[in-house]
Amino acid sequence: MFVETDGQVFLVRDRGKYRFPRGEESLPFRTDPNGVMDFGEDRVVKRTPRLDHHPEEWMGRDSVFERTDVDPLVKRAIYTTMIRCVSEVILSKGPRVLMVKAVRGYSKGHWNIPGGFMDYGEGPEAGVEREAKEEIGTQVVLDGLLNVYVSGFPGKPAYTLGFVYKGHLKSDRFRLKADEIEEAAWFTVDKGLTLTRNPFAKWGLVDFFLQSPVARRALHVKRHGLSERTKPADVPTVLLDRDGVINRGRPGYVRTPEQFEFLPSAIAGMRLFQEHGWRLVIVTNQDASGWKLVPERQLRRIHDRMLASLRTEGIRISEIYYCPHHVLSECACRKPRPGMLLAAARDLGVRPRNAWMVGDKPLDVQTGRAFGCHTAWVGPPSWRKRFEADVHPWSPDVIADDLRKAAVAILKRTG
Ligand SMILES: [Mg+2]
Incomplete structure (x- = not known):
């Protein structure tokens, strides 16, 4: 002890x-x-x-x-118990941010934002200026601290404190440090989130996105319109996939309001979250809409009917985000891309550290991971057995048979 x-x-x-x-x-x-x-x-x-x-x-x-x-x-x-300190920087050019791909070290082969461990006696600003200059060979100008985050160190009982700055470059000409960085490139925030594994980079990217009017404007995501008069607030939020979590999925899609059938435990699960002060947001891929199988007008009717049923149960949904694009589109919103979650951050004030993504497909878990929030994977045991190998790389924080059981486990973990 x-x-x-x-x-x-x-x-x-x-x-x-x-x-x-x-x-x-x-x-x-x-x-x-x-x-x-x-x-x-x-x-x-x-x-x-x-x-x-x-x-x-x-x-x-x-x-x-x-x-x-x-x-x-x-x-x-x-x-x-002595906390490790890293200092990193989000360098931006309009809505894009600079990311670097490491040749060695913990993030080998992965994209990250520039920065690294602070040296002995070094403050976070001096540390990040030195690290970034070493990695990309050009002077960085810091424009202020974005935030300070704390995270567990993967596989170790230690903790790391991450200082993340925002900044810009004096010159666009990189001289990459050959033994450390193989590539540097500019990405939109949604793309950057899918590329990095570093939680500080993810949380910093979301905070940068929220502070950058040009990045916020550049993200186009469809929504039902429930949140139009909501003032953004940092409230615990559950981001719910629709088909297979709230309602029964159907071969050939839910095409009419009559085909929308709630799963037995879904309402109880949503009620449990709501009773504990959580906000409910739906994020759903509806590529049937992109194929004109379910025109957006019809999708709206399906959702209006779902919302009416939920209202009679006393359940309030803060917003429904949907992606109407097809599989091959390059939109920011189609899961596993995190565009709908970013839109929820922008419109409602959702923060990754205070949010859980719940879905029945491995791509839902992957989407939550990209955003940097916690994730729960739900579905009956036979379903989970089928997708076990696909979900493994995204290591969900909670695995449960249905939404009610997931809610119980999530609320227990978050106190
Ligand atoms: Mg689903």
């Missing part, structure tokens, strides 16, 4: 050495759980003590490293 308060750590003396108290040993004060650090063989449980005084007699966390009478596991756990 790693019990810490205000930089002081509670250790027990055991045969001349200081170590953490073990699970079965009782503590002389009460504690509350504060996470688990998994080191393989050792599991260190972090706990916060309930104390009415400052424990001067405990060991200062920084002094353990120079001592030889402290258990190495204590040193390791304290070292792990």
